[in-house]
Amino acid sequence: MKVSAILRLTGLLVAATMAFSSAPGLLPNAMAASEIKIVVNKQAITSVDIARRVAFLRLQRTGGNLQAKAREQLIEESLKYQEALRIRAVVSQAQIDASYARFGKSNNLSVKQLNQVLNQAGVTPQHFKDFIRVQMSWPRVVQALEGTSGGGMSTQDLVSKMLERGDDKPSTTEYILQQVIFVVPSNKRSNATLNARKREAEQLRGRYQGCENAAAAVTGLRDVTLRNLGRIMQPQLPPDWKPLIEKTEAGATTPTRITDRGVEFIVICSSKTVSDDRAAELVFRAENSDAGDSETAKKHLAKLRESAVIANR
16 A cells, blocks of 8 residues: 555545544543554564554544454554565665655645644554555565566566557656765764755755766765766656656756755766667556555565464454
8 A cells, every 4th residue: 555545635634633633532542551462573563553553544434343454454564564674675764754744745734733633533643654664665675576586577578468468568768867965974963964964965966067077076075975876767766766856857966855864866867768678567567566566565475474473462
């Protein structure tokens, strides 16, 4: 399930706020005391976790046995998170916070207002952020699997399948990118430092003379990393950067972004339309399966569940 698909309409959020604020008795009583209800590979799921997920499901107007659905979702998310930890595919806190803020903005809510809605509904911001963490990290696990196994189908097979059903071979944009990072160590991460580094990054953007002169442009700058990202197809673009890259012309730079590493921007060295077999494969996968819900994902989750130690109490 995509984060963007959850609570998409502001009206639903506003209605939920009014409902819960006018009827405080609806807030889960289980918040008062926490008991361990499920253990997944030594990771505890408490009564509070379940109550918050039930509240989250109510906010989505989900029907049926909410207790059972909440328990099932939390077990699956524990397995997904543990696997993401194992292969070091967990997204950063900065990425989670950015996604949370974007979600609020898409519903015309500030972070403070979104916090209030979730607290009043009995969900809490932290529970929603934990949900976001899994939703963003699990596709990375699946992509790593599909990158190793080919997703169960070779490039040639995918292209043949498209042509057999009458599809034209799709095209996509191929980018050559550079990444510039104004590093801010975690122990020096303050608003003042980030703002100062952002000003430095904006100054460099203003005088950037293209990828050929990139090394010279950053020479002498303090704690600045230049990375040549090479050729990247449009479906492979990181979600956080994709809209910015797509709006930026070749030879220009994206706006700066504050990330867990510091302040960054991407340089579009070149872009062109390509329609080879590799491009067709990437477009096919992007259009026909959400990485987190693909057959590879389902099979791997089933495998994780089969080997897991799950105890219900």
